[in-house]
Amino acid sequence: MYTLKEAFDILRGYGLTNNFRVFRRWVQEGRIEVIKPENPSSYKEGYRISKEALEKYIEEKAPETLTLIKENQQLKRENVILQEKLNVISKKEL
Incomplete structure (x- = not known):
């Protein structure tokens, strides 16, 4: 779950918006x-946006962006695995 600010920052990071007022209008x-x-009575907590809802919006607005995001996440996971394997090999050589 994201706060509105967190969701806005994600969309801004992907270049999908740079104006918080516009983002709030989309929400409204x-x-x-x-x-x-x-x-x-607890509106101080504010609205929340689920990861799925944010991905759905990104998919509708810029489908190629969501594809790149998912590919990037997969590459990061693969990189972690390769780093771990490299560490094991390096320790064996010592």
Whole structure:
């Protein structure tokens, strides 16, 4: 779950928006699905956006961006595995 600020920062990082007011308008218009606080008197908690809802919006707005994000995540995982293997090999050589 992301706060509005966190979700905005993610979208800004991908170049999909650079204006928080525009982002809030998208939320108000229902373009991005939000989860409202369960208790109406606790609006200090603010809205939350699920990872799935944010990915859905990215997919609709810029499908190629989401593909690149997922490929990048996979490459990062593979890199961690390769680093671990390299560490094991390096320790054996010592």
